[in-house]
Amino acid sequence: MKLWGGRFKNSSDELMEAFNSSLEIDKRLYEEDIIGSIAHVNMVFSQGILSDLEHDKIIDGLESIYDDIESGALLIAGNHEDIHSFVESNLISRIGETGKKLHTARSRNDQVAVDMRLYARKMAHKLLEVLDSYLEVLTEKAHNHPYLMPGYTHLQRAQVVTFKHHLLAYFEMAKRDKARLLNALEVLDENPLGAGALAGTTHNIDRDYTTELLNFKKKKENFMDAVSDRDYQIELTNVCTMIMMHLSRLSEDMILWCSQEFGFVTMDDRYSTGSSIMPQKKNPDAPELIRGKTAVVYGAHTTLLSMMKGLPLTYNKDMQEDKVQFFTAIDTTLSCLRIMTEVIRTMTVNKENMRNAVEAGFLNATELADYLVQKNVPFRDAHRIVGEVVLHCEENNSTIESLEIDTLKKFSEMIEDDVYDYIEYENILTKGIKKELL
Numbered sequence: 001m002k003l004w005g006g007r008f009k010n011s012s013d014e015l016m017e018a019f020n021s022s023l024e025i026d027k028r029l030y031e032e033d034i035i036g037s038i039a040h041v042n043m044v045f046s047q048g049i050l051s052d053l054e055h056d057k058i059i060d061g062l063e064s065i066y067d068d069i070e071s072g073a074l075l076i077a078g079n080h081e082d083i084h085s086f087v088e089s090n091l092i093s094r095i096g097e098t099g100k101k102l103h104t105a106r107s108r109n110d111q112v113a114v115d116m117r118l119y120a121r122k123m124a125h126k127l128l129e130v131l132d133s134y135l136e137v138l139t140e141k142a143h144n145h146p147y148l149m150p151g152y153t154h155l156q157r158a159q160v161v162t163f164k165h166h167l168l169a170y171f172e173m174a175k176r177d178k179a180r181l182l183n184a185l186e187v188l189d190e191n192p193l194g195a196g197a198l199a200g201t202t203h204n205i206d207r208d209y210t211t212e213l214l215n216f217k218k219k220k221e222n223f224m225d226a227v228s229d230r231d232y233q234i235e236l237t238n239v240c241t242m243i244m245m246h247l248s249r250l251s252e253d254m255i256l257w258c259s260q261e262f263g264f265v266t267m268d269d270r271y272s273t274g275s276s277i278m279p280q281k282k283n284p285d286a287p288e289l290i291r292g293k294t295a296v297v298y299g300a301h302t303t304l305l306s307m308m309k310g311l312p313l314t315y316n317k318d319m320q321e322d323k324v325q326f327f328t329a330i331d332t333t334l335s336c337l338r339i340m341t342e343v344i345r346t347m348t349v350n351k352e353n354m355r356n357a358v359e360a361g362f363l364n365a366t367e368l369a370d371y372l373v374q375k376n377v378p379f380r381d382a383h384r385i386v387g388e389v390v391l392h393c394e395e396n397n398s399t400i401e402s403l404e405i406d407t408l409k410k411f412s413e414m415i416e417d418d419v420y421d422y423i424e425y426e427n428i429l430t431k432g433i434k435k436e437l438l
Contacts (some may be wrong), residue, residue, distance in 0.1 A: 027076040028085045033116040034066045039213040061095040070178045084122045105203035109227040109315045113192035123330045124185045136343045142167035146413040148340040149354035157361030165437045173246040188232035191216035195226035198314040228314040238331040251287030258284045263353040287412035290336045300329040364423040371422045375414040
């Protein structure tokens with residue numbers, strides 16, 4: 001069934017019918033469409049626009065459609081433009097002519113707008129729930145593994161840190177993601193219902209009542225903005241791009257850590273795959289897929305921005321394409337967060353391998369320079385001296401802490417026996433602000 005057609009002489013071409021239909025994409029909105037319609041019907045009834053009998057028949061019909069979809073008795077399929085025409089068509093077939101009054105004082109434009117806001121709000125709360133689980137696992141894994149490991153700059157070993165502190169860096173990123181998500185939820189929480197096609201309606205409707213029924217914080221003040229606003233989708237997909245960027249960075253760390261060259265962590269078999277030709281392989285496919293899917297979310301976000309940038313007010317059919325991009329970004333982000341949460345929860349942290357990498361990397365060089373500064377050696381001189389010590393160690397296949405005191409004194413007479421305690425790795429993390437690494 002079409003929701004339009006009276007002024008047309010000819011039927012749509014079959015190719016155009018298929019091209020115009022969005023049912024396969026927006027059918028997931030059936031719950032929001034029915035919830036929004038029930039709120040609308042209750043409101044127009046309260047304003048005396050529908051009779052008691054009409055109200056009850058429509059509400060019963062909508063609830064029966066919902067129950068049948070949920071049970072599988074009614075499949076969302078057929079020659080319908082979208083989920084909105086599917087629901088209305090089924091309502092009319094169930095309750096007759098009264099079903100045609102469902103759309104009184106409403107346009108498909110504000111109907112679509114309220115459905116998408118309800119869905120976006122629901123999915124934002126789901127993202128919050130999954131993000132909280134991810135934050136919890138990061139915290140638990142970090143605090144249970146406070147082991148020494150190399151910290152890197154330029155992918156070169158730089159200074160000693162802890163695995164705990166490294167994971168908690170991603171915790172901080174996810175906390176910011178959560179703050180952005182909460183802000184996006186706050187911004188989108190407006191009711192567009194009642195805006196009509198773009199200029200409201202001559203019916204005496206009560207927008208405050210539908211705002212209350214649908215649990216929105218407030219109503220949209222401008223009708224034209226209400227039906228054409230897609231900022232909330234763009235903002236939520238932007239949050240998704242940030243989450244995915246952070247997950248992708250963690251994925252890159254984990255891919256490196258899983259390699260034989262690093263060996264810092266071992267991924268659980270449940271989140272790894274093998275090779276069709278090389279029996280020895282155990283591939284970190286879960287983080288690699290997350291890294292790849294980040295580009296998918298970026299693409300969805302960019303497509304939404306590009307789609308909206310040239311549209312005049314108010315509604316344009318281009319906006320039908322928002323759903324596939326929005327759904328893609330949300331679905332992908334949710335699945336990646338869930339997988340990464342389990343990857344972290346189940347991975348094994350290899351303490352000894354990280355410790356060996358620390359000792360092989362001259363990661364106490366900065367602390368030796370600090371030691372000399374505390375002996376009143378200017379920092380630039382201390383930096384040069386320690387560079388010479390490191391060069392000596394590289395040429396003699398040794399470490400700073402393994403050098404005899406007489407050898408160290410050749411580089412600076414200020415070095416005393418207490419240097420060994422100062423540059424011992426566990427002790428390094430007990431000095432000054434470095435205590436926060438523990």
